[in-house]
Amino acid sequence: MSSKSWKQSMKNRRYDPHKHCIVCGRAVPMEQDFCSTECKDGYGKADKSKNKKNTIQFVLIAVVMVVMIIVLPYLTG
Numbered sequence: 001m002s003s004k005s006w007k008q009s010m011k012n013r014r015y016d017p018h019k020h021c022i023v024c025g026r027a028v029p030m031e032q033d034f035c036s037t038e039c040k041d042g043y044g045k046a047d048k049s050k051n052k053k054n055t056i057q058f059v060l061i062a063v064v065m066v067v068m069i070i071v072l073p074y075l076t077g
């Protein structure tokens, strides 16, 4: 794959209606969201790990709040 020819094709297609791959940002046809199955798979994984991260954050916040509620009365006397 030559980067020069890729740039040239990008320049020629610049004003064609297109979207960008929502994972890597490469130009893709209007009817597609991803440039490749790799990006499609990667997006699904990223979404899942993001949800997991949100769950962990929620649990951490809940734990901190519970600890605060338990510990604060002791600290303030």
Ligand SMILES: [Zn+2]
Pocket (backbone or CB within 6 Å): 021, 022, 023, 024, 025, 026, 034, 035, 036, 039
């Ligand atoms: Zn992509």
